Amino acid sequence: MRTLEDSRLTVDDLIAWLMRFDEQITRQAERLTELDSAIGDADHGTNMARGTAAVRSRLSAARPDDAGALLKSCGMALVSTVGGASGSLYGTLFLEMARRVGAASELDRTVFAAAFRSGVAGVVARGRAELGDKTMVDALQPTVDVLDTAAADGVPLADALRSAADAAAAGRDATIPLVARKGRASYLGDRSADHLDPGATSAAILVQALADSLAERGR
Amino acid sequence: MIGLVIVSHSPRLAEAAVELALQMVHGSVPPTRIAAGVEGRFGTDAAAVAAAIDEVGGSDGVLVIADLGSAVLSAGLALELTGSSTEVILSGGPFVEGITAALVLAATGAPLAEVAREVSSALDAKAAQLEPLPEAAVAAAPDTSDVPDAPDPRSADEVLINPEGLHARPAAMFVQAVGGYDAVVDVTNLTTGTGPVTAKSLIGLLSLGAKQGHRIRLDGQGPDAATAVGALRRLLVDGFGEATSAPG
Numbered sequence: 001m002r003t004l005e006d007s008r009l010t011v012d013d014l015i016a017w018l019m020r021f022d023e024q025i026t027r028q029a030e031r032l033t034e035l036d037s038a039i040g041d042a043d044h045g046t047n048m049a050r051g052t053a054a055v056r057s058r059l060s061a062a063r064p065d066d067a068g069a070l071l072k073s074c075g076m077a078l079v080s081t082v083g084g085a086s087g088s089l090y091g092t093l094f095l096e097m098a099r100r101v102g103a104a105s106e107l108d109r110t111v112f113a114a115a116f117r118s119g120v121a122g123v124v125a126r127g128r129a130e131l132g133d134k135t136m137v138d139a140l141q142p143t144v145d146v147l148d149t150a151a152a153d154g155v156p157l158a159d160a161l162r163s164a165a166d167a168a169a170a171g172r173d174a175t176i177p178l179v180a181r182k183g184r185a186s187y188l189g190d191r192s193a194d195h196l197d198p199g200a201t202s203a204a205i206l207v208q209a210l211a212d213s214l215a216e217r218g219r
Numbered sequence: 220m221i222g223l224v225i226v227s228h229s230p231r232l233a234e235a236a237v238e239l240a241l242q243m244v245h246g247s248v249p250p251t252r253i254a255a256g257v258e259g260r261f262g263t264d265a266a267a268v269a270a271a272i273d274e275v276g277g278s279d280g281v282l283v284i285a286d287l288g289s290a291v292l293s294a295g296l297a298l299e300l301t302g303s304s305t306e307v308i309l310s311g312g313p314f315v316e317g318i319t320a321a322l323v324l325a326a327t328g329a330p331l332a333e334v335a336r337e338v339s340s341a342l343d344a345k346a347a348q349l350e351p352l353p354e355a356a357v358a359a360a361p362d363t364s365d366v367p368d369a370p371d372p373r374s375a376d377e378v379l380i381n382p383e384g385l386h387a388r389p390a391a392m393f394v395q396a397v398g399g400y401d402a403v404v405d406v407t408n409l410t411t412g413t414g415p416v417t418a419k420s421l422i423g424l425l426s427l428g429a430k431q432g433h434r435i436r437l438d439g440q441g442p443d444a445a446t447a448v449g450a451l452r453r454l455l456v457d458g459f460g461e462a463t464s465a466p467g
Contacts, residue, residue: 083262
């Protein structure tokens with residue numbers, strides 16, 4: 001049975017999330033780059049892997065004291081190592097979350113949902129992309145919606161994150177027929193259709209990593 | 220003097236663009252920093268951009284000029300990361316033309332908003348270069364022998380004698396020369412009927428399409444108008460110090 005504590009994320013939970021994110025990005029880097037070679041500049045996998053590796057080494061070197069410091073450290077590591085739009089956008093996601101949670105040492109599901117919503121709002125504002133533009137927003141926005149609803153309905157966090165991961169994957173797959181309206185892929189116009197968006201794919205990995213790391217904690 | 224921050228995916232691209240622009244700057248160079256590349260690869264790093272803004276940030280403000288898409292994103296994020304309280308404007312102007320216009324005008328001590336405007340319109344000169352020559356205007360240009368010498372020292376008419384006309388280097392000399400005076404000088408290409416543009420705008424001057432043999436009119440206003448017009452007139456008469464030949 002789950003307890004109330006199951007619906008909180010500790011600093012260790014967040015570290016486990018980001019470590020798993022790195023593991024999955026590293027494992028799927030080649031595929032991400034392959035997706036990016038179809039509609040972009042063929043570097044999304046290598047760029048993201050370099051970024052998540054930097055996050056891993058920062059978190060391994062020093063364990064941040066609170067959730068805000070952890071998310072900020074992660075955001076700055078991504079900004080300074082990923083390069084390109086992904087660095088600024090993933091950086092913004094984490095920096096906005098950090099700003100929202102402040103010095104909290106634990107995040108309950110409502111706070112986490114609100115923080116994730118702030119992060120995604122930051123990404124939307126920075127990249128000026130909307131749902132349906134064939135970007136990471138297509139995976140992130142459904143995640144926000146599921147987390148918000150689940151928090152309001154009192155759904156345990158692990159269950160909410162499983163649904164969120166499914167929603168992110170569905171959003172990712174929905175990018176296939178879309179014509180890109182933002183980023184490098186938008187230069188291709190109609191030729192960007194029939195391809196999975198690499199940014200939505202890495203964003204779905206981010207959400208899946210949190211669902212998986214939390215499910216593992218519950219075992 | 221304002222500061223400039225150049226954001227590029229490539230350090231080599233940024234360095235070359237700044238080097239090219241500096242050909243036009245004689246005298247003091249505005250504080251300029253480059254934030255380009257990520258760990259030796261193509262890319263941009265918002266933290267590096269923020270650090271560059273902090274380094275150049277004086278009281279006169281900072282103009283940021285970026286190359287492609289994500290460089291603009293990084294510059295936007297950098298505004299949130301900078302510790303400097305100086306005013307920062309992110310320019311939407313073109314990279315090479317914009318850096319050139321910015322360095323030339325900033326070197327004269329022009330304020331941030333004015334440099335930002337100049338950079339935003341920095342593509343106009345190139346566009347004007349490709350427009351068909353206004354033949355009608357050339358044909359209708361007044362017979363220069365009929366134009367009486369203006370007695371007012373705040374105005375002057377001179378024929379361009381240097382072979383290349385009012386190209387980038389002489390135009391930059393105009394901007395620099397007028398920058399030192401409390402005066403606004405309008406420049407008109409009487410031969411083509413183009414202008415007037417302000418002598419402070421490199422881009423405006425280039426858009427006049429002034430070639431060797433074209434007649435240029437200067438109209439000054441402000442306390443130093445006569446001195447400023449005199450200085451510009453001397454540049455015209457001297458052919459900007461370039462090897463000259465008789466206008467053909």
